[in-house]
Amino acid sequence: MAAPKRSRKTALKKTALPKSERRQQILSVARDVFARRGYHQTTIDDIALQAGVARGTFYLYFEDKRAIFSDLIDRFASQLTMAIVRITVDDPQRPVVEQVRENIRAIIATCLTERSMTKVLFTGAVGIDPAFDRKLFTFYDMVVQLLAESLKDGQALGIVDEGEPRVLAYLTIGALKELLYQAVTLGFSEESAEVLTQQMFSFLSGGYLRTSTSGVRPERARRARP
Amino acid sequence: MAAPKRSRKTALKKTALPKSERRQQILSVARDVFARRGYHQTTIDDIALQAGVARGTFYLYFEDKRAIFSDLIDRFASQLTMAIVRITVDDPQRPVVEQVRENIRAIIATCLTERSMTKVLFTGAVGIDPAFDRKLFTFYDMVVQLLAESLKDGQALGIVDEGEPRVLAYLTIGALKELLYQAVTLGFSEESAEVLTQQMFSFLSGGYLRTSTSGVRPERARRARP
């Protein structure tokens, strides 16, 4: 903190952007850098450099690395949350199954649109620090909770098989996460959203394993209508 | 006369352990620390302290931080690999479906036995550095590959529904990963292995979503035997 007495070199100063635009720009750059290199291997310098601003500029907009990461995650989490619509059983115009499919579709579409964030959320967001891990866990748990409740409702309606709803929720979300991660990583286009939706839906609807070669699955059917 | 020799300083020198035992001990400590705090938040000091050795001693047994982590992952990966038995269609004594169930059971049992490593592998093993990420990806891809091939064989036999085998593999592995992670995190006992196996198996066999309330699912059956 000794008086620095600047003697600035030639460094041309970047044209000032409106505050919120610059913020947005840095966010967007950071998102991609995080997706590419992961949280821990990303330095503020990486982000600043990519954004074409000085390191100090970063700190005009964000508290620190964690803050910008947190911001990104928050935005994406709320995008996802908004994409999901609570399933209702009262509307005869919208069959439950269709609502399920719609939810899957919406989630897949969101993730295929926000590829970087999908990668970040599904792989890079763990082990930042205990507080952040906790926060992430809370979001995640909320989603599981939401799904588990819908499943319970579905069970009451005979639309969902018996079984611990939370466990079914884990299975579902695990499968979907992996599907999405791979789709995003392997560069599936946004047009594949429909196909993936169908695959996911079909998986949920009937698995893929045929336990008897006879093909009809009586005990399953029986389970469904006790 | 067995009074422990003291060096000039106060610290008493650890009794020399056979090299491999000491190595094993450090590995085992490291595993737990990594599981508890994650790779990045774990310092060599954490490990050394927990292992009751000096920081320098750590480096007598391991090249560096990455090396010990890598070692742990390798061991666990090969445990998992060994648990999985390539599915064969030729042995009439062992129905394919039973082999599948057995594989699931074995994986679940391994993970419930090696809880720390399960946590580490499923959450903490990403973002170490590009080389390591690649290596991990390779292992992971190998598993997917293995499963996808089995699924393709299964499809030929009419035991597995149509669908892109790789996609089915992703769905399966995603679901299983999540199930295991939660089981390990929530502290399921090893006795729950059988229940979890059943749940996973049942999920693969028939999903849980009933698309019609009539309950019989003819078109599905039809799909299976074209």
Place this chain on the structure above:
Amino acid sequence: MAAPKRSRKTALKKTALPKSERRQQILSVARDVFARRGYHQTTIDDIALQAGVARGTFYLYFEDKRAIFSDLIDRFASQLTMAIVRITVDDPQRPVVEQVRENIRAIIATCLTERSMTKVLFTGAVGIDPAFDRKLFTFYDMVVQLLAESLKDGQALGIVDEGEPRVLAYLTIGALKELLYQAVTLGFSEESAEVLTQQMFSFLSGGYLRTSTSGVRPERARRARP
């Protein structure tokens, strides 16, 4: 925090010192650097360089710059505190005036021995941060308090003139501080302790200003020609 993978140059490693010796050495170096350049213009690098250790080594022994400074101040404050002996009025062997003189002598001796710390305490210790300022104020206030109480006792005995004791304490301490600061700065030798003590004592005893030109002040005059 990306894995650094050292490729160390040739840098010869300094011989390890016993922990407390090294700590002492750094403290002693820091004291002088602080005295020379002041708190704010002193960098950790300055201290490390002067101590002939790497920057990181500094942090093995001290939390941060504030901590080492605080440590130094604490030590010096308690040296001073110990030098001061609470004045007692009950011991006929030790006349109060003599005790006062003794205290002055002890403080001066301490400060002339610890020149660097005297400089640091009297000029450089303000404006570190609010918490530190508070702490320093507390120490300072304690000394004032102690003196003020002694003065009050003295007033009861007729040894000290009337007047608000706290104000007298401020005047005394201010005078002494300045005297010491200058003595230390101008490089008075430790032998001058006695002279300074006498000057200070004489100042307290009779000021220096003669308000009447008649000018004889009996006891003063007496003192002057014993």
Place this chain on the structure above:
Amino acid sequence: MAAPKRSRKTALKKTALPKSERRQQILSVARDVFARRGYHQTTIDDIALQAGVARGTFYLYFEDKRAIFSDLIDRFASQLTMAIVRITVDDPQRPVVEQVRENIRAIIATCLTERSMTKVLFTGAVGIDPAFDRKLFTFYDMVVQLLAESLKDGQALGIVDEGEPRVLAYLTIGALKELLYQAVTLGFSEESAEVLTQQMFSFLSGGYLRTSTSGVRPERARRARP
């Protein structure tokens, strides 16, 4: 029609103040901020914010942080210098002792009027940078010099006791500094100027310590009961 013009952004541009008024306003704000937080903990932003101008505007009026501080100190130093009147021995209308008392009174009055600057000068003005420290020392030394010379004159006249004049000057100034600092800090009102003057004067005239319990000091006693 006097509706204030808004620039493209939301911020409304400050009505231009006459150059010297704005400068004065910033100076005055800076003085208080420096007094409150000290030089090092004061940022340009603090000052600009308090002054209600943009950071850049600050630099229209002052070279840099040091410059404004320096300016403040200079003004205060010359206020003090002006308050002090060189003591003359030739004017029978103005007894020397009265001139001394008058000087003390003037200094105290100035400091009680300029409380912030008093605080700044006495505590916050050290450790800015070597050049500034030197400058401050020079001012300070000038005051000591002035006083020391007056004291020497006084000694020649028999008004001041024997003793190294410079040392007496240090003692005097130290006592006065401390008295003033405490008066300002503890919030003494300007009305206390007279009391403080009296206390300081009395301290210089006779100290407070009675070296013999016989204790009567005629002229002192006389002073006390006029």
Place this chain on the structure above:
DNA sequence: AATGAATGAGGTTTCATTCAT
């Protein structure tokens, strides 16, 4: 004149790794 976004030097701090004992 005024603005405030942008800059980057200069400091702080951590911790994987080394090496003399």
Place this chain on the structure above:
DNA sequence: GATGAATGAAACCTCATTCAT
């Protein structure tokens, strides 16, 4: 073999100062 003090690269972050608008 074991030790742990020492190292320094690499990151972090702040804030005085500049300059395009």
